[in-house]
Amino acid sequence: MIVEISCVEVWREISNYLEGDIGPELRARIEAHLKVCKHCTAVHDGTRNVVRLMGDGVAFEFEVPKNFSKRLYRKLPTRPHEP
């Protein structure tokens, strides 16, 4: 017997749910809710996609500016030796 859960409660836990950072009972309640709630499924799928996209190391990364290393030590007393 799974106790029903509200949409608001699902949203509150969606991030922990994606992390797997959630107890089995709550997980079962969320999964039962997702089966029947289109809105929460959209929130879940979208949030999961966001996490996947950002963390795949391909879609997003910061590009280190050209010659960053050379400028990095400029505030130090003396400059680094050129390689």
Next chain:
Amino acid sequence: MSQLSQPRMHLAESELIQRVCDGDQDAFYELLRPYERAIFVAARTVLYNDADAEEAAQEAVLKAFTHIGSFRGESKFSTWLIQITINESRMKLRKQHRHLYESVDEPRSDEEGDYWPKDFADWREIPSEALDRKELRQTLGKAMDSLAPKYRQVLILRDVQNLSVAETAKLLGISESNVRTRLLRARLQMRDALAPGIDGSWSRGREYEKVRPW
């Protein structure tokens, strides 16, 4: 042979640190070389453009150099270094945007109310093949930049850099439960900013802007 020609590459960090303490500046460059990219990324995690991030990174490096004697080896050297970089960057951010961020950049126990998703567009697949890679990166960057600093920082450390919740908490000096709460909001806001679908039906003028490209 190439390894033999660079024998100092294999020196342990602790030995390099000792040599820096003894006044060997070259040892400092060698010590930091593997972390140069991480330093930039840490600064860029907090700051919103490359020029500011570079400036903060340079300050952080100076600070690491002058304070290396206070490194006690209780955490990894890289953690110590990144922590300094993040602190320098946050100081710079606060100076720049004191009026904007003073209240939102500081950890507060009562900070988080519920965030309600604003958009229920269906988004089962990532249409990555249909997107230009550069465009996708810019879109994601813009969506991240639309978040308040405290959400953006947590999101980048955890979801872009793939640090654990514990590591993220340590670097930002906040509790793990704070990380989780901020992460939830950051992710939901990112989804709202990026979710595809036919939009136009919800309210404007929110704290973030929609940047969806698809």
